[in-house]
Amino acid sequence: MTDQTAGRAPAIPFWRDPTIRSLIIQAVLLVVVLGTGWILFKTATDNMAKQGIASGFAFLDRHAGFDISMSMIDYPQNASYGRALLVGLVNTLLVSAIGIVVATVIGFLVGIARLSSNWLVAQMATVYVETLRNTPLLLQILFWYFAVLRSLPGIRQSVELLPGVLINNRGLYVPRIEQLPGFDAIWIAGLVALVAAFAIGRWARARQLRTGQPFPSFWVGLGLVVGLPLLAGLAMGVPLNLSPPEIPGPGQGFNIVGGFVLLPELVALVVALSLYTASFIAEVVRGGILSVSRGQTEAAQALGLTRGQTMRLVVVPQAMRVVVPPLTSQYLNLVKNSSLATAIAYPDLVQVFAGTVLNQTGQAVEVIAVTMAIYLSLSLIISAAMNWYNARIKLVER
Template sequence: MSTIAQAAPPSRGSVLYDPKIRGAAYQILLVVVVAFLIYSASVNAIDNLRAAKIASGFGFLENTSGFDVNQTLVSYGATSTYGRAFVVGLLNTLLVAAIGIVLATFLGFFIGVARLSPNWIVARVATAYVELIRNLPLLLQLLFWYIAVLRPLPDARNSVSFGLGFFLNNRGMYLPRPLIDGDAWYVVIALGIGVVAALAFGGWAHRRQMTTGTQYPVVRTGALLILGLPALVWILTGITAGNPIAFEIPEQTRFNLRGGLQVFPEFVALTLGLVIYTAAFIAEVVRAGILAVSKGQTEAADALGLRSATTLKLVVIPQAMRVITPPLTSQYLNLTKNSSLAVAIGYPDLVQVFMGTVLNQTGQAIECVAITMAVYLAISLITSAVMNSYNRRMAMVER
């Protein structure tokens, strides 16, 4: 038998029918076509750029931008460079994405669980929310929040007050601004120690439980360490050296609000729109994840005499998370990518600053588009790399 199996494959009559040669031919054809497209596109681009007298290369990043941006996380002015404008836009994108992801996760989990609630009316309202929000374009929702909700708010003179120094008007939201003193570092250090201690305690408790089965109140202790330690230090420094963290509360003057921290309406509208939109998708992910845990698991936990909260914590959620995590990550990426719709309402994110203003001023389309796309691509690829390694670690170990 083995002699037959090892015999040379029958002749196909012509080299045209040899799959290896065919494959090579197809690939060569593909390479030639792609190379030709790239070549002709670059030749044309060079011609066109020369005709339009547009410089090329990344030297423009050093030039003075000459435009201002209202919301900046790093110091920036009209005399800063285009490179600095890029940093400003990138940080604004990351800021709205980070805040949006945190809030959307909370809202999405809440609604996803509410959809499975035994309470009929709660489940129905959650379903209605998901079906309403998922089926409307995000751009429309952003325009609605920005133009129909935030614009018609009263002007600064008649701000809506929520008490405790929170105000809302058509120039955005005003919050108390923390004034950080030198001694405030003690509080920050205390917070750091608290987090480290909580993590260490969590790890120790987990190992203990694995070996002995004894449970410890990890959440309560952790919360006490993380919140209690800085609070204690704050009070102590407050007694000994004066309050290290004061709050500057926005003050209602005759025509305007003075002081405090102003959050621009574009940011509020964008965050609100992204959170509400993405939460509807996250809710579906969460619901699917919880439903994917078979009923036998819950029943077995009941049979062991676990309470329903313990069942949820120790049996259902760990298994559901395995199903939830991959689609949840892709929702986070979607939120980050969708934050580029900021350009429609004028929030200075990466696309608005760099692909909008900088591109229009310099005309260097290729460089601006390439840099912006590279940033989003890098975010996507890094996230998927991290997620893949996480998934490998979390994947069910089967026999």
């Protein structure tokens, strides 16, 4: 008996097992968190009941009774609070989408410019980054709204930036596209072109990995996306009409006739968010480029590639593996920072739902919970998309 047990380790009590102990601690913490949440929820609902405020989400079907200055979807006079929530969400998505695209483009250009061999370009990029990155975003939003856009001339003194594009203190006016019968063919052609471009990109990537021969999938895809809808439109007899904005003449009123207006609140918010976030993206891009071995650049130049080709074909693709994770954080910050729109009365999710709807209904718990859930969902969606892209471009171990 002694010989059989001599080589065995002594039994460890279960409460000293690190795995079991960790599970017990996590279970206790979960119970504490859930219990605290339940106590807070019960206290809030009891206080609401004492004040005669009904809990639940039935208020979303009630008549809103207030106007919204900008709506990308239909918002009738008898709209409900639920419809107001949807309008605010769409406005938030609009600002976030435009801001992400513009900030990415500017950030990459400025990040590359900071590494330019031209002293003046590099210093201008440095001044841009250090100035905007160290200035409060709210102050930048107020600057663009009050100091720039609100100081523009009135409607009758509108400035024509381009033919059919006017700007004044009421906003930016662009031609309105009016769809005529047969316009659906353009949408269908565009969808088909996107699917074809995606398929060609995957085929070209697989072909290059298999044979080493490149294929201009980007330019072919771009030609399809642009050319196929254009051909469909020409085949259908150009089924659209442009309605440019026109300055009213004497005795014709005080509002611009025709066109589509981008409110100064929208323009100020997009510009401020884009420029501010781009200053951080520029540093992310610069760090990613510097992480690429200089030997890669020297090898590319030895093969006869120009500086632009080396940056586009060799350096940036390798830097993206370093750039994407912090770039995701900047996208998330931009979406969350869009809530500062309430400072200039842009009708986003916070201003419409967590502001006006909350003040009218008093459903504080439900309104704040829905608002937080929406921002959480948007963040998770962006993170999932960027993680998927990061997984696509990571190095594969062989």
